[in-house]
Amino acid sequence: MAPVVFAFLNQKGGVGKTTLALHVAHALARQRQRVLLVDADPQGSALDWADSRTLGAPFPVVGLPKASLHKELPQLGRDYHAIIIDGSPRVYDVARSAILASHVVLIPVQPSPYDVWASDHIVDLIDEARIYKPDLKAAFVINRRIMNTALGRDVKSALADYPIPVLKSAVSQRILFAESAANGQTVFEIAPKHPAAQEIQSLVKEIQGLIP
Ligand SMILES: Nc1ncnc2c1ncn2[C@@H]1O[C@H](COP(=O)(O)OP(=O)(O)OP(=O)(O)O)[C@@H](O)[C@H]1O
Numbered sequence: 001m002a003p004v005v006f007a008f009l010n011q012k013g014g015v016g017k018t019t020l021a022l023h024v025a026h027a028l029a030r031q032r033q034r035v036l037l038v039d040a041d042p043q044g045s046a047l048d049w050a051d052s053r054t055l056g057a058p059f060p061v062v063g064l065p066k067a068s069l070h071k072e073l074p075q076l077g078r079d080y081h082a083i084i085i086d087g088s089p090r091v092y093d094v095a096r097s098a099i100l101a102s103h104v105v106l107i108p109v110q111p112s113p114y115d116v117w118a119s120d121h122i123v124d125l126i127d128e129a130r131i132y133k134p135d136l137k138a139a140f141v142i143n144r145r146i147m148n149t150a151l152g153r154d155v156k157s158a159l160a161d162y163p164i165p166v167l168k169s170a171v172s173q174r175i176l177f178a179e180s181a182a183n184g185q186t187v188f189e190i191a192p193k194h195p196a197a198q199e200i201q202s203l204v205k206e207i208q209g210l211i212p
């Protein structure tokens, strides 16, 4: 069976594409799925993460920051159950190619209206791709939510302006994400029962429910 392809994309930098891609990949690998992480960012952050590990990564990470991603992925990913694409904050052509390659596009946003507005580019690209791929699924994922706060009304109304839903599972601002990354790990390795890990599990459950 062909793998399911999820992409974390947003032209806005630093919103959590790499963090969420690595954690979702690890969560799926822990379900005994064969997972491939495709680093589509020329910065190579996910590759750096894999290189900084002392133990082998729980899933392979390959660099493919190319506009031909959608053409190469079927061959490259044929032995996997799931492929996670970590997008670049810049390269437009690669984002377009990643959308073409994907079943589900996830757009991490921080809970600020400025961040929501900055995702205009990716929302436009998704709109454009839906002409050819009417079954393409897309959703916003709130990342770095401040714990125990409701989403501000300004953020909610900014999100409501888009024809793309917001996932119920948000990921909170937690130092553990940065700490685990510094050691080339995920929160599953340093604190698998921590609420940070539970939030990722909920996110994974929700995005698996989006698979057509
Ligand atoms: N939920 C979170 N809680 C705390 N820190 C976080 C969280 N998500 C991401 N970070 C931190 O924010 C920084 C940016 O995250 P990340 O690199 O995942 O974003 P990105 O969208 O991939 O950035 P870029 O656009 O540069 O590729 C990193 O230092 C990361 O550790």
Ligand SMILES: [Mg+2]
Residues within 6 Å of the ligand: 017, 018, 019, 041, 045, 086, 087
């Ligand atoms: Mg990144």
